[in-house]
Amino acid sequence: MTKFTTAPVGTVRPSQLLWTYGPGALVDLPNLSVVTMGLDQWRESTCEVVDEPRLLAAVRRTLGPQVERLRKPPVADDDVDPLSAEAHQGVPVRPFPRWLRCVRCGLLGEFDSGLFDLDADAFRPERSSFVHTNCEKGKRSDAVPARFLLACENGHLDDFPWHWFVHGGPSDCGGTLRFFERGASLQTENLWVRCDTCEAAKSLAHAFGEEGRRALPACRGRHPHLDRYEDGCEARPRAVVLGATNTWFPVTLSALAIPLAEDKLGQFVEDAWEDLKDAEDASELRGVLKTLRKRGHFPALDALTTEEVWDAVERKRSGASTATSDAASTEDMKRPEWTVLTAAPAASSWPHFLSERVDVPTAFASTIASVSLVKRLREVNALLGFTRVDSPEEVLDVGARDRVASLTAARPRWVPASEVHGEGVFVRFDEAELRRWEARPAVRERDERLRRGHRGWRASRDLPPDAHYPGVRYAMLHSLAHLLIREFALECGYGAASIRERVYADADAASPMGGFLLYTAAADADGTLGGLVELGKPENLGRVLAQALRRARVCSSDPLCSEHDPGQDRSLHAAACHACEFVAETSCERGNRYLDRALLVPTFECVDAAFFGRA
Known part of the structure; x- marks a missing residue:
């Protein structure tokens, strides 16, 4: 539960405090907007410890050895008196942006300027709101957040400089500002702000693009979740809209709980x-x-x-x-998981992991080396920080880690984490068959096509062009994992967004990896219901895999989809689109990047690079 001082203002799910509304993120509630405060202001004693030594070791390598624990976000009980002290257990928040707008007279002002009052409803927190008590067009009017802010690529977030903007820079005019609309549509050119005293007025269209960069002041280095300003930020701020997805991107790390x-x-x-x-x-x-x-x-x-x-x-x-705890000290989080998943399953009473080796579907015996049903698993996720404007993939690179904003004012002693329990299917591919496929000229040509898109995408963002390319093996396994996620969702009853992937692909290591784990997980202790494990049995997996490959041969967006060249538009996928390959962002570990169904089956544009031929 979130709160404003001692007044509850709404609720969010604990998992959302890692993926959507973590420290520094804006929570757009029905009647007001708040920012989740940093971990310094959370009540640590209400946050339950999560035990996962391998993930904790990885977090320490990133954030420092001072990190003591992984902890779950606090959860308030539903059956407590809303006026009692127990009802205030939750995550501290603060109204942000500070500027509010009266919905009737258009008055713009800060929430603590005395113009607006908080109307908190302890019994129905979602009804809490700010009101303009003495509105000139009515005795009592609602006040809503002014939906424009400033953000920069270094993780700073600030109020929109309304006085600076309408007066074209620093001004001694302290007149009242009003927000109003011209025209029937709500496009930015029809949204205006005006000063009642000097009657200066300007359209919000001037706040965006290159004109906006020239018209807006320098970044003040503000971190509203930490109540502080950083000196020396040289990034140019840009105007963003409240609720835009680019105002907060989580930087997370995850691990499967495996026997050590x-x-x-x-x-x-x-x-x-x-x-x-x-x-x-x-x-x-x-x-x-x-x-x-x-x-x-x-x-x-x-x-x-x-x-x-x-x-x-x-x-x-x-x-x-x-x-076998040496795995916790390596940089590769997936290598220990691969070792456990590919080992011969043994009887285990460990409560977090149980797998069973089953037969490979007959039709795919030449390409698939083994299939395991993971009947019990636990995934633990930790929040390390966040970025703004640019996604973590664009930030976490050589010399760019300082652009990841911290969750605390000092070095964190603990970080938020969540655990989910579930089941999955692990598929391991024949290494010799993978190497023969990778040696084909057509596969090398597709690999180069994806690599050109990778170079162009990174060059357009001033990143080293050849770094972090995952390789054609990863692209093939990733593409097949997406096809199976879509097919599993049709067969087992789980929503596609609840099925996730972990792709294991490494062609250059002394011990190569080639496979993936598809799993579904729930945040409660009971996990899921066994539907995914049932589809991993040979009689079902062979049928589902064949169906997925047949569907992939023709996309409803063909021939445009199959002919897509990532090198031309600097994208990170080839023959892939929303109609055939893309899945929910919560399911994909790469944000729907590095996909190409031509690596799996023949398409209109390419018939020689398919791993499965005409399956």
């Missing part, structure tokens, strides 16, 4: 190491274990004694632990 040791004792020590590592003796460890039992996150702990755990802790400290 071969026995219960070793796995428990790996999972709970952050709690166990500071125990100085067995007596102190006994108190730590008592606390962990109350927390209830480690069912295996009931079968372990204090002495066993102490011996295992001592072995880990001395470097003699046999756990």
Whole structure:
């Protein structure tokens, strides 16, 4: 639940505080707009700890060793008295933008100027709003946020400079400003602001484009979620509209919870190491274990004694632990997952991961090496920061990490995280077949076509042109994963937006990877209902895969789709569009980039690069 000082103003789902409304993001409520404050102002004691050592190690490599925990956003109970102190548990927010507009007289002013009052409804928080009590056109009128702001590529966000804009720069005029409309449409050229004193007026059309860049003041380096200004920002601010998606992009990191040791004792020590590592003796460890039992996150702990755990802790400290925790110190988050997913499944009582190897569909035995049904999995996501104006893919590059805005004023001691439970299907492809396919001349030509688009896209953003190209193997596996997501959604009843992908593609490593995991997850403890696992069985997977490939051969946008050349328009996909390949942004790990169905099946434009021939 969000709040304004002590007044509740609305609700959002906990997962939205990672993906949509995290610190620094604007929450556009029905009657007002607020900014989610930084983690410094969250009540840490109300945020439950999430145990995932591999992800925590990766977060520390990015944000520093001072990060102690991953924590869930606070959740308020639904059955509490709205006037009690318990009802105020939530995430702190503040009205932003500060400027409001009266819907009747068009008066523009800041919310704390005395012109507007907050009408908070404790029983119906979504009805909370600002009102213009003494409106000249009515005794009481609603006041809504002025829907224009300034943002820059360094993550700063500021109020729109209304006085500067209407007066063409610094001015001694302190007259009242009014917002009004001319014309029938709501295009920016019909939206005007006027000063009542000097009668200066200007259309909002002058706030955008190159003219807007010249007309707007320099960036003040404002971080409203941290209550501070940074000096020395040289980026030119640009006008943005409240509610625009480019005002906040989350920078996240995710990991699948996988077994890191071969026995219960070793796995428990790996999972709970952050709690166990500071125990100085067995007596102190006994108190730590008592606390962990109350927390209830480690069912295996009931079968372990204090002495066993102490011996295992001592072995880990001395470097003699046999756990496979080395994966937590590598830069590649997917490599340990690939190792576990491709290993022969073993009987496991670990509550977060359970897989079963099944037969490969007969029709695809020459291309698919193995299929595993992941009957139980947990994915943990952590929020590291955010960007504005430019997406993380455009920012997280050489020398650009400083453009990622922080969640706290100082270095964070913890970061928000969420965990989801579910099921999935893991498909591993035959490595020899992949290498033969990659050696074809037609595949190399498609690879070069995608590479030209990659270079052009990055060059247009002043990024190193050849960096971070994932390769043609990734493009093929990614394209097939999208086809199966769309087909699974038709077959199993899950919405397409709830099915996600993790693509494992590395052709150059000593231990190459070639496969993907499709999974669906829910934020509750029960997870999902088994429909996706059922489709992974050989009699179903073969049929669904064949259907997906048949549909991909002809797109309703052909021949334009199949003939698309990414090198001409600097895009990051070839034969792919909304009609055949694109999926929801929540499902795709690359934002619908690096897709080409010509790498899977023959198309009108290319018949020789298909991995599946005429399947």
